């Protein structure tokens with residue numbers, strides 16, 4: 001299995017806030033050890049490796065994870081807690097999961 | 112189990128051209144286990160439309176955060192009686208609410224922001240409910256948010272709330288409608304509505320986090336008005352980068 005993490009650099013050159021948060025969480029939890037490759041999706045450069053991967057898999061969110069297993073189509077994960085649970089088989093806190101859902105989907109404010 | 116994953120991207124370009132009624136009809140025809148999310152506000156039009164299309168298939172749920180206006184509770188009850196339907200009122204996890212209130216009080220959202228309270232009182236019960244269905248219908252509209260990048264498709268693959276290794280389809284039949292169109296529908300079809308609307312409330316949420324808006328104000332300004340109206344920017348925006 002190969003896991004690629006794609007992080008976004010915004011147009012002003014800074015790392016996107018969520019990418020930063022996810023990276024911090026992963027470092028604190030020792031999860032970076034499971035990541036084989038980290039690619040940058042630079043919004044200023046559509047040909048940056050991360051942007052190319054985003055367009056290949058039609059991903060519109062960052063960060064995202066590409067999970068490749070032998071003989072199977074690549075799996076894309078844009079929800080961090082689901083990636084942790086389903087790919088890394090690790091436990092997550094419900095409180096964090098719910099917050100991530102709301103942060104990623106501000107339209108839920110109108111539910 | 113929703114074994115037949117829909118190609119929601121292709122379907123969206125087709126359904127976006129359709130009327131809300133046609134989208135609801137498609138949703139009800141395609142899924143047996145489907146529920147309408149009803150917030151106790153103008154999204155009542157979804158219930159009215161679905162009831163006219165197929166009254167036997169109207170499954171409705173409402174999230175009771177414990178902080179709604181008395182008027183909203185009265186309205187939910189009125190809708191239940193008017194349409195003769197069951198409304199599944201779902202509640203937050205009492206332990207989680209208890210812990211939040213014990214640690215941060217009853218109005219933590221004024222000091223922090225609304226995210227923690229909303230995730231406990233709304234998103235938690237919503238997720239629990241959505242684990243039991245294959246598809247859901249919301250009253251979300253593009254014009255509810257002032258953000259220029261807001262995209263609310265007519266149909267989407269809801270990855271956030273899907274059961275593990277399964278899919279959940281979300282329909283937003285009102286995505287392309289304006290607030291005015293919703294109100295024209297309510298008036299011309301004699302649809303019951305929340306009495307708060309007559310008191311100047313445009314968007315209705317929880318009592319401590321909702322206020323009436325004045326002329327020219329965007330409805331979003333009636334919700335969490337003490338927070339800065341910043342947009343969440345998690346998307347990858349390749350468009351216009353070159354120039």
Ligand code: SF4
Pocket residue numbers: 176178220224225226228229230232233316317318319320
């Ligand atoms: S709208 Fe306000 S009271 Fe209601 S759940 Fe959100 S923060 Fe809590």
